[in-house]
Amino acid sequence: MKQTVLLIDDEEAMRRSTEQALELAGFTVHSLPSAEQALGFAGPGFNGAVISDIRMPGMDGLGLLERLVETDRELPVILITGHAEVSLAVEAMRRGAYDFIEKPFSTQALAAVLRRALDHRGLVIENRRLRAAAGQRDDLEARLPGRSAAVIDLRRFVRTLGPSEADALITGPTGAGKEVVALAMHDLSPRAGRPFIAINCAALPAQMIESELFGHEAGAFPGAMRPRFGRFEHARGGTILLDEIGSMPLDLQARLLRVLQDRVITRLGSNDPIPLDVRFLATSKADLAQAAAAGTFRQDLLYRLAVATVRVPPLSARREDIPLLFLKLVREAAARHGVEDRTPDPELLADLSALDWPGNLRELRNAADRFVLGLDWMEAAGPATPRLPDRVAGFERSVIAGAIAAHGGHLRKVYESLGISRKTLYEKMQKHGLDRHLILEGDDSDG
Ligand SMILES: Nc1ncnc2c1ncn2[C@@H]1O[C@H](COP(=O)(O)OP(=O)(O)OP(=O)(O)O)[C@@H](O)[C@H]1O
Numbered sequence: 001m002k003q004t005v006l007l008i009d010d011e012e013a014m015r016r017s018t019e020q021a022l023e024l025a026g027f028t029v030h031s032l033p034s035a036e037q038a039l040g041f042a043g044p045g046f047n048g049a050v051i052s053d054i055r056m057p058g059m060d061g062l063g064l065l066e067r068l069v070e071t072d073r074e075l076p077v078i079l080i081t082g083h084a085e086v087s088l089a090v091e092a093m094r095r096g097a098y099d100f101i102e103k104p105f106s107t108q109a110l111a112a113v114l115r116r117a118l119d120h121r122g123l124v125i126e127n128r129r130l131r132a133a134a135g136q137r138d139d140l141e142a143r144l145p146g147r148s149a150a151v152i153d154l155r156r157f158v159r160t161l162g163p164s165e166a167d168a169l170i171t172g173p174t175g176a177g178k179e180v181v182a183l184a185m186h187d188l189s190p191r192a193g194r195p196f197i198a199i200n201c202a203a204l205p206a207q208m209i210e211s212e213l214f215g216h217e218a219g220a221f222p223g224a225m226r227p228r229f230g231r232f233e234h235a236r237g238g239t240i241l242l243d244e245i246g247s248m249p250l251d252l253q254a255r256l257l258r259v260l261q262d263r264v265i266t267r268l269g270s271n272d273p274i275p276l277d278v279r280f281l282a283t284s285k286a287d288l289a290q291a292a293a294a295g296t297f298r299q300d301l302l303y304r305l306a307v308a309t310v311r312v313p314p315l316s317a318r319r320e321d322i323p324l325l326f327l328k329l330v331r332e333a334a335a336r337h338g339v340e341d342r343t344p345d346p347e348l349l350a351d352l353s354a355l356d357w358p359g360n361l362r363e364l365r366n367a368a369d370r371f372v373l374g375l376d377w378m379e380a381a382g383p384a385t386p387r388l389p390d391r392v393a394g395f396e397r398s399v400i401a402g403a404i405a406a407h408g409g410h411l412r413k414v415y416e417s418l419g420i421s422r423k424t425l426y427e428k429m430q431k432h433g434l435d436r437h438l439i440l441e442g443d444d445s446d447g
Helices: 012-024 035-039 061-071 086-094 107-143 149-161 178-188 206-214 250-262 288-294 299-306 319-337 346-354 360-372 377-384 388-406 411-418 422-431
Strands: 004-008 028-032 048-053 077-081 099-102 168-171 196-200 239-243 279-284 309-311
Touching: 004 012, 004 035, 012 028, 012 107, 035 048, 035 061, 048 061, 048 107, 061 077, 061 086, 077 086, 077 107, 086 099, 099 107, 107 149, 107 178, 149 178, 149 309, 168 178, 168 299, 178 196, 178 239, 178 279, 206 250, 250 299, 288 299, 319 346, 319 360, 346 388, 388 411, 388 422, 411 422
Parallel strands: 004 028, 004 048, 048 077, 077 099, 168 279, 168 309, 196 239, 239 279
Antiparallel strands: none
8 A cells, every 4th residue: 555754844945855765766756735734634644754843833743743643643644843943852752652853954854754654654554454354244244134145245345445445436227325325335445433424415505615615715705714624625534425426417518527536635725735634435327328328427427436335225126134133123213213123023023025115115115114113014005005916026036036046047947946937937037027138048958
């Protein structure tokens, strides 16, 4: 993983010459003129070290140190002190500085301290990653329960992508649990414990979007009396979830793409770039590739986000998980409503599994709410209240799907085990929307 040195010094000449010297020594350096700007950059996910001059106007080096160690005690901060400023150096160490270096210093001396600091930081980050992964493994099964192939795949993606720094797109139908997945990814990452800020792109007021997201300086527009942090800055060190990103206006998509690429933002009414240490996750119900083809979504933004895509399956693709999910939702509903936990009987669970649940987990959750409150759970199924024929059809579908799975898609074994003809099997599969590819083609032999 690439490591960065963040250098803060208000004296331009000094900053430039140190930056150059360190770059020549092989470090990747990012330099900033003020402590305030460094705050957003060096969050808990920051894999690098900070060097700062101790004497600066505004927030000084000690103030910066204090703010940084407050959010991450293990972030190495090295302070540059003036010659013979022993008491300041002592104070810095007392407040948790990793080390200090006295002016004037040689590049070699600074580089040596930095190498130690970066090695140390690398270990801290790696350790956190491993600890988080181990601790969250069991937790993830509890949060996204189920034994279907679809949910096992989902958990595998979340486990792999969650702890990484990669921005990701989470797709799936309404109510399938995209936001729940996003939060699980955040909690698996080194950013867990930092803000998780969900922004519903469909509900942003058009005139306010820019200042809402990016913040503004005083006087940026009439009524902007004082500077204001945008939501992006509020999420510093954490994760931003862009919910329903497909609803974002095109011009804002262009700005977002630049933020994703450069990791800096500029407040409204300002030209100063502010580094942004956040990870972006986005959700979409709509097929963004189609939206891109239709020109309502930027192709380049789609490419950028789709590198890491997590697909959340509809409930109808994981019927076998419905009983387990319903039990979990009933437990949660009982706790939420402060009523006693009720155990649904097996017939009810079988009935639930036969339904289609177009509203997915949200709809199932409503059914669980109604169940613990002693109301008729079926009404919660909305317009799709199951009539007998629908329940029979649902049952038939799940029996056929079960037989296909049990016989590994072996055509002849499937229709024989069901006691029907090949032709009838295909007709019923078509009727129930079961994909023909579930059956191994050319498999109608005796083998
Ligand atoms: N694994 C889960 N365990 C418990 N509740 C869940 C789970 N997944 C989803 N839910 C619940 O179902 C509802 C819908 O979930 P969520 O908001 O994550 O779905 P979504 O896909 O983001 O929906 P939309 O597309 O409408 O925004 C929420 O009330 C959520 O708490």
